Amino acid sequence: MKKIAIIGGGIIGLTLANYLDTTKFDVTLFDEGIGQATGASAGIISPWLSKRRNKKWYQLAKDGAAFFPKLVQDLSLDASVYSKCGTILLREQNSLLALAELAEERKKEAPEIGDIRLLTADETASYLPLLKPAPSLYVSGGGRLNGRSYLAHATKQALAKGVKIIHEKAQVDADNEQWQIQSASHQITVDAVALTSGPFVKPLLEHLNYTVDIRPQKGQLLAFDTTYQTSQEWPVAMLDGEADLIPFMNGQILIGATHENDGGWDLTPTQAAFDQLVEGTRDFLANPEALISQPASFFVGTRAYTSDFAPFFGPLEQTNLVVASGLGSSGLTTGPYIGYLLATYFNEGTWQADCYQKPIETYVQKNAEN
């Protein structure tokens, strides 16, 4: 039986672990858990109205969102993990019409966008009572994924399939046609390795003599524990500006997230982020003080970005070395699908995902041997 090691147990690594054929492969996943983006994420799955012009990225994000019904079924995800709750977009009145037209246009190739409705001010507040009445656009296909619950659930499922999970930092070294994986208390030799370690693919690949175009970006968000009884029935609100409002089960309301390029690898929660997120939300709320006075905690994680903000994933020139990183702010949307595509590569031996990205050498190059 061939052995595969996965380095990094965020949304890509754990989805990959779940889709690998464990009757064919002996799978070990290493996850340090530090800096993880998936555990700190906001949870918005609603890529269709993005202003990004990168067509390959949009194709990936659209197909990533369309993949969710299969993911829900294959991994038996319940509403505490994923819910198709709908998305409300708040914009200036004159932008809403153009946005609705864009939504109708995109729906032709993405029927999963669902119903598209311009809401009156009162309808907006009745859909999501935390919001001040204001006109908005509603799309019923938007979803929310609880990154923390997904990790817990996918870990349980992977263990049940026989995947070994080791909560330690791993180092990878080439060993002829194989790979040596070393952590604090384990050393194993494997036939193939998948680096799904977010921005930490950089040191791992540099150690293997590659140059990598990736940088870390700090993201912080606020989680308020409230006594709202029906929060799980509310849609996600994408506000005009950087902050979004994501209602979860049991009254948990997230406000996120910051994008701090100069924060790099730092994981310290800051008062400046609290103030920025609260100020970015205040004008949209019916009663800001009622929410902001609730007990709050921070989620802080490190996103991975490339120079052109596009992800890269797939086999490198050594076909038994697979890498996936650079998912940026949309990795909950694209990550499960990327994990599935990587698993298909191992299970079936074919790679058919180049349509979603520039050649992987754009981001990862092997250095000349000295």
Ligand SMILES: Cc1cc2nc3c(=O)[nH]c(=O)nc-3n(C[C@H](O)[C@H](O)[C@H](O)COP(=O)(O)OP(=O)(O)OC[C@H]3O[C@@H](n4cnc5c(N)ncnc54)[C@H](O)[C@@H]3O)c2cc1C
């Ligand atoms: C605040 C915030 C909000 C976000 N909101 C959204 C959103 O609403 N919608 C959306 O689509 N996306 C969102 N994202 C983006 C999304 O969360 C990420 O793009 C995605 O989770 C990245 O997943 P990943 O599996 O590539 O990496 P990660 O989740 O970062 O996982 C990588 C794992 O590898 C581990 N690791 C690293 N090095 C090693 C090593 N040497 N050995 C062992 N383990 C190692 C790390 O500890 C980590 O656990 C958000 C991100 C942040 C930070």
